Amino acid sequence: MQNLELKDFSSVTPEQISLPATAGPIDRGLAEVTEHSSPLPSHVRKKGIISTNLLKWIAKRTLSSILGLFVISMLVFVATQALPSDPARVILGPEASEEATQILRHQLGLDQSLVTQYLHWIKPALVGDFGISIDSKMPVVNLIAGKVKNTLILLGLTLLVLIPAAFTIGIYLALHKDALLDRLAISFLIFVKAVPSFAIAYGLVMLLSTLVFNIFPAVSLIQANQSVWSQLQFMVLPMLTLVLSSLPYLVRLIRGSLIEVLQSDFIISAHLRGLSRTQIIWKYAIPNAVIPAIQAIALISSVLLGGALVVEVVFAYPGIGSALNAAVDIRDIPVIQAVVVFLASGVMVINLLADVVTVLLTPKLRTA
Amino acid sequence: MLNQLHVQPQASLALEVKNLDVSLNDGTAIVSDISFTVLAGQILALVGESGSGKTTIATALLAHTRHGARIVHGEVNVAGLNVLRLDQEALRQVRGKQVSYVPQNPSTALNPLITIRSHLADVLRSHEPGLDVAQQQASIVNALKEVELPHEDAFLHRYPHQLSGGQQQRVLLALSFITRPSVIVLDEPTTALDVTTQAKVLLTVKKLCQHYGVAAVYVSHDLAVVKKIADHVIVLYGGRIAEKASATALFSRPLHPYSQGLINAIPDIHLHTIPVPIIGNAPSLQSRGAGCVFEPRCKRAKLECKTSMPALEPLSAREDHAVACINLPAHAPQLKIIRSTGPASSRVLVLGSQQPLLEVKHLSASFDGKQVLKDISFHLKKGECLALVGESGSGKTTISRAIAGLNAQALGSLYFNGQALALAARGRSAAFSHQIQYIFQNPYQSLNPRQTVRQTLLNTVRHYFPSKLKDSHEVVAAALKRVALDPRIADSFPKELSGGELQRVSIARALVCEPSLLICDEITSALDVSVQAAILELIKSLQRNGLAIIFVTHNLGIVRSISDRVLVLKHGRIVESGEVDTLLDQPRQPYTKELINDSPSIVDI
Structure with a gap:
């Protein structure tokens, strides 16, 4: 469990990600439908952005995500129940008598079959009730709601800075391929990618909150009872750390895909038709280079969702990563279950969104 | 308008x-x-x-x-x-x-x-x-x-x-x-x-x-x-103009040896001659010498051609016809385009009573719920070359893949030497599967780029005839010799070879399996005309030695020059079939007539 969440995201190389060009299974399925449907008579298709087939596909895709979520919930449940510890013993402590433990086990339903236990757990979970935390005796939902919110806000802010920055830099470098600045920037990005994110975090702390400038707080002392928006200064360093650690991968991907597009036949043809450079870059090249980046952004988001633990530890940022870590430490099974189900749903939603956006931006898939 | x-x-x-x-x-x-x-x-x-x-x-x-x-x-x-x-x-x-x-x-x-x-x-x-x-x-x-x-x-x-x-x-x-x-x-x-x-x-x-x-x-x-x-044609070779003429002049009286070679290398629907290849390969940019670029492949080359670059000279002041060759014969003979009317002498006679090598009965196939082959039946005899012709989507590749056992969706029955043959390659015994070999369209993609020619050939031998491996050197040399390649290329990787050489290696790979049926799927369409002619010549000689060939193509010129019988396909059905000269000279179906009419030809009809 812990290993899963500790996955540092700078270790993800571009090769590990399937882009629409090399096609994930979903896109490929859809592409086949397009290729083999008989050539359409010209009057059939109007300008409609979304065809019925597409709506059907989205519905099917959503349904399969939900089914996938159920499967994950079962796996999570079985895996957590199989953890080598007895919740009843955790609750009562080592001093408790065997009898008392047995009674509590019975009260908690731990002596029932796994199926019954799962049903007892999943039914309230469907309406958002994940039970009571073993450790704090609070409803799990109340316990993690704030952390989930913090994580989502941090993720949102990171993407808000990361995406425009990566596109600006990536496009600029692609258009100035092999220039001095491009070569320097690529070397620098490789360097940043090689630096572990905790080192980036400490570097930023030294630069921006202690040794050089003293602008931002080094620790994210977020007040739970105040709006996050009034405490944005605490978000800056964690956000910058995440942006810096994700930037190299995304910039290089955008740069690479734009360079590839710029060398393609339809760009050369457009040049030879006398279209202006501006028009070619903005209307012909960049839109085609954006599509592969969508899946990359989805991947980054999925990793950031659960994998910001290092940053949370360095800045004492109260997010979901450290909550999960703490829960695993003390075998607080209801919390672990809720957090993992949340992360899994998050990843599902992100991938679903990315696929839908990819399809909407690709006429070949959209008109299927 | x-x-x-x-x-x-x-x-x-x-x-x-x-x-x-x-x-x-x-x-x-x-x-x-x-x-x-x-x-x-x-x-x-x-x-x-x-x-x-x-x-x-x-x-x-x-x-x-x-x-x-x-x-x-x-x-x-x-x-x-x-x-x-x-x-x-x-x-x-x-x-x-x-x-x-x-x-x-x-x-x-x-x-x-x-x-x-x-x-x-x-x-x-x-x-x-x-x-x-x-x-x-x-x-x-x-x-x-x-x-x-x-x-x-x-x-x-x-x-x-x-x-x-x-x-x-x-x-x-x-x-x-x-x-x-x-x-x-x-x-x-x-x-x-x-x-x-x-x-x-x-x-x-x-x-x-x-x-x-x-x-x-x-x-x-x-x-x-x-x-x-x-209206006018410029023939280019090695980055220079070899010949410049009006279209009429070029096709009636080509003067540069390359132009002549090129015209003779074209398989043409209206010609009964076998296309003649130009020996050798086009020079790479770096290997062009000081003399005429075409000299290494030229039959007329003299010593002088090696050293001095020929200038493009007009034949006369009046004519708009110029040639870059220092060795033009004083009276350039008119190019004879032999347009015979009878069946070409190259046709292989197949005995009518002989048992078919391959029989295809009621073959059909679907892809994604759409039927792409409908009730195809035909047969093929030993030493016969059958051409499958049609536009893209006509089902010609689907048929050949089904015969090779590569189409999982195919239905119907196949008989090989009178015995039933499984539709899926994995259901066939080694005794069958080595007999049917498939050569792919694009030689640049059909060879493993990380294996030398020798490794490619020996891996195939190991699969079917492990006992032959003890004479591995002889096996490789013999296989390369059979496809007219220098045995010294055995240790080259595919990227070091030209397209024509690669296609020969693919053919050699098929031949070491000792097949009795070769399926050639558009095997020359990725090659230059002069190289294509050489590959066709090779296939023809293999056929003379008793191999049966299924040749998939959309080029009716190739059909005329290489095949004995033709199946014309459209939308997964056989539209017309018959002996090649009869079919091309007296087509009965409108679709066949259309295909023949649309085929470009160098002969005026």
């Missing part, structure tokens, strides 16, 4: 190219000393094989070179402007307006994210910014009408992937003609298209050029297509 305009009575000079040189950045010449002119309304063809520099010249006419190359010097004059001397903005205004370009591969030459209308509107916005919306719409509709495409809104709002290859190529033509340019450069615009579609697109090009007085430069490797469309 077209008829309102008439051809200009006195054709004026539309394009003049003088001493054009294009080199790699390191100075290695790609094309040298290219000069020609084209009159308004005329079509000049640039003909050559890969490496001849034809595409380099084509794009240089728009002052464009591929990455890593540059135009060293020369003039390209269009409407009084030297295109090569313009600054960026002036060049942009000339491109697409004065000189337009039709690229080779229609499926990759359009932006997949924008509609057909958007493509056309972008050109208008770039070159005629003054047009209002209504004028723009009128211009777009007119452009589509001219290239014989639908022009309703529904069509305009389609995306490139929603069009067929022929339609995409017509859109590219519309994009080039919409601005009424003085010169249009067409870079192998029909190579990716079916024969019938190609014939129709060529007709449109010719009509438009004549009606609007556009000078066209037509780049092609296909002399038969060129004969159909061009």
Whole structure:
């Protein structure tokens, strides 16, 4: 469990990600439908952005995500129940008598079959009730709601800075391929990618909150009872750390895909038709280079969702990563279950969104 | 629309190219000393094989070179402007307006994210910014009408992937003609298209050029297509002009040994001769010597040819026919195109009573719920060559894959030497499967790039005949010798070999399996004409030694020169079948007649 969440995201190389060009299974399925449907008579298709087939596909895709979520919930449940510890013993402590433990086990339903236990757990979970935390005796939902919110806000802010920055830099470098600045920037990005994110975090702390400038707080002392928006200064360093650690991968991907597009036949043809450079870059090249980046952004988001633990530890940022870590430490099974189900749903939603956006931006898939 | 305009009575000079040189950045010449002119309304063809520099010249006419190359010097004059001397903005205004370009591969030459209308509107916005919306719409509709495409809104709002290859190529033509340019450069615009579609697109090009007085430069490797469309022809070899002549003169009296070789290498639907290959391969950029580039492959070469570069000399002051050869015979003989009427002597006689090697009964196949093969039955005898002919989507590759056991969806029965043969390759015993071998279309992709020729061949031998491995050297040498390759290439990797050599290695790989049936799936379509002839010769000799061949092709010229019997396929059905000469000379079905009519030929009928 812990290993899963500790996955540092700078270790993800571009090769590990399937882009629409090399096609994930979903896109490929859809592409086949397009290729083999008989050539359409010209009057059939109007300008409609979304065809019925597409709506059907989205519905099917959503349904399969939900089914996938159920499967994950079962796996999570079985895996957590199989953890080598007895919740009843955790609750009562080592001093408790065997009898008392047995009674509590019975009260908690731990002596029932796994199926019954799962049903007892999943039914309230469907309406958002994940039970009571073993450790704090609070409803799990109340316990993690704030952390989930913090994580989502941090993720949102990171993407808000990361995406425009990566596109600006990536496009600029692609258009100035092999220039001095491009070569320097690529070397620098490789360097940043090689630096572990905790080192980036400490570097930023030294630069921006202690040794050089003293602008931002080094620790994210977020007040739970105040709006996050009034405490944005605490978000800056964690956000910058995440942006810096994700930037190299995304910039290089955008740069690479734009360079590839710029060398393609339809760009050369457009040049030879006398279209202006501006028009070619903005209307012909960049839109085609954006599509592969969508899946990359989805991947980054999925990793950031659960994998910001290092940053949370360095800045004492109260997010979901450290909550999960703490829960695993003390075998607080209801919390672990809720957090993992949340992360899994998050990843599902992100991938679903990315696929839908990819399809909407690709006429070949959209008109299927 | 077209008829309102008439051809200009006195054709004026539309394009003049003088001493054009294009080199790699390191100075290695790609094309040298290219000069020609084209009159308004005329079509000049640039003909050559890969490496001849034809595409380099084509794009240089728009002052464009591929990455890593540059135009060293020369003039390209269009409407009084030297295109090569313009600054960026002036060049942009000339491109697409004065000189337009039709690229080779229609499926990759359009932006997949924008509609057909958007493509056309972008050109208008770039070159005629003054047009209002209504004028723009009128211009777009007119452009589509001219290239014989639908022009309703529904069509305009389609995306490139929603069009067929022929339609995409017509859109590219519309994009080039919409601005009424003085010169249009067409870079192998029909190579990716079916024969019938190609014939129709060529007709449109010719009509438009004549009606609007556009000078066209037509780049092609296909002399038969060129004969159909061009007024003048330039034959390129190794980056230089070998011969320049009117189309009539070139096809009736080709003088350069390369032009003659090229014409003799074309398999032609109306010729009963076996195409004659040109020995050797086109030289790489680096290996061009000081003498004539063609010298290493030339049968007439003298010592002098090695040392001095022949100049392009006109035959006489009156004639528009120039040749770059120092060794022209004083009286160049007219090229004899042998057009026999009887069956060619090369046909293999197959005894009628012999048991068929392969029988196919009621074969059908579906893909994604759509039936692509419907009730196909035929048979094949030992030593016979059967051609499967049809346009893309006709099912010819599906049939051959099913026979090879590569189609999981196929239904029906196969008999090999009278015994039932499983439809899936994995259900066949080794005794069967080594007998049926498949050779793929693209030799650049069908060999493992990380294995040497020797490893490729021995891996195959190991699979079927492990006992032979103790004489592995002899096995490899014998296999290479059988396909006329030097055994010394055994330790080369695929990337070190030319396309023709690679295809020979693929054939050698099939032969070491000791097959009795070879399935050849368009095996020459990725190769140059002169190399293609050599591969056809090889296949023919294998057939004489008793191999049965199934040859899949869309080229009826190849069918005439190599096959004994033909199946014509359309939409997964056999339309017509029969002995090759009968079928090609007296076709009965309208579809077969159409295919034959649309096949380009170098012979006047």
